[in-house]
Amino acid sequence: MLNEFTPQDLFVSYYEQWIRVYKEGAIREVTLAKYYVTLAWTKKLAPDMTLGGVTRISYQQLINDYAKEHERQTVMDFHHQLKGAILDAVDEGLITRDPTRKVIIKGKSPADKKIKYLNQFELHTLLKNLHLDKVVNWDWFILLVAKTGMRFSEALALTPKDFDFAHQMLSINKTWNYKGDGGFMPTKNKSSVRKIQIDWQMVMQFSALTKDLPADEPIFVQKGERYAAVYNSTVNGLLERYCKKLELPVISVHGLRHTHASLLLFAGVSIASVARRLGHASMTTTQKTYLHIIQELESSDVDLIMRSMANLT
The missing domain is CATH 1.10.443.10 (Intergrase catalytic core)
Known part of the structure; x- marks a missing residue:
């Protein structure tokens, strides 16, 4: 059964339902797993953030906190996996304005990854x-x-x-x-x-x-x-x-x-x-x-x- 959300409800609850409705059965299992990893990190970093509390500054802070432990490309993926749900929440009037606009993507410098192969x-x-x-x-x-x-x-x-x-x-x-x-x-x-x-x-x-x-x-x-x-x-x-x-x-x-x-x-x-x-x-x-x-x-x-x-x- 689907929940009806208000701006006072938790963002992570909305995001979890959004993944089930829009992503399960529509994307590969490997990709779906990445959305659930993003959900887990959001629960860890912003467990009490309400839908109405998703502003540009609170969203940027979420991105910044995630970037402390991840490389820039991983942070970019995290952002994109959240953005779809946030824009839908904006369309539904649960978030007043797009908080992802002009977001700054940070992240740790990528490790030097040299591929392993045999001659x-x-x-x-x-x-x-x-x-x-x-x-x-x-x-x-x-x-x-x-x-x-x-x-x-x-x-x-x-x-x-x-x-x-x-x-x-x-x-x-x-x-x-x-x-x-x-x-x-x-x-x-x-x-x-x-x-x-x-x-x-x-x-x-x-x-x-x-x-x-x-x-x-x-x-x-x-x-x-x-x-x-x-x-x-x-x-x-x-x-x-x-x-x-x-x-x-x-x-x-x-x-x-x-x-x-x-x-x-x-x-x-x-x-x-x-x-x-x-x-x-x-x-x-x-x-x-x-x-x-x-x-x-x-x-x-x-x-x-x-x-x-x-x-x-």
């Missing part, structure tokens, strides 16, 4: 030591992500019919809801729906591995009465054990995706092609993620340019 020799060492049995196991999953750069949820959702062995193509058009109750879900964005080329070795390996499997069922998720739960930590743990045993830098499954992209960039593949293969919404995402690699390549390009110019006599 070509290290990746070769890892793949050479995988136990690739005649039946599906997580070692096959590691090989697949390393050679395609797929996201964890995309690789889990793969079915035998997604492989076009005749044309050496792999269709990525869905994800697996491993954080929930299982089942297929849409991809992260429209750009994530893509077809990528696979090498002939993968064609031979996966055609043999999947030939007796149900065409429409996920390859890496076991099905009994219901689908078995799958955890990211399971594969990360296996990968960590391999890395330690082989004396390699410890990376995660997502680090395999970074490894794939990094090797392509170092091999001279264009940023546009890497972005399409990874399913990034734009090249900007690729450039930001792999900035340090691109800068390293640009330094090599300067030497190449200078040598080329010196030969022009």
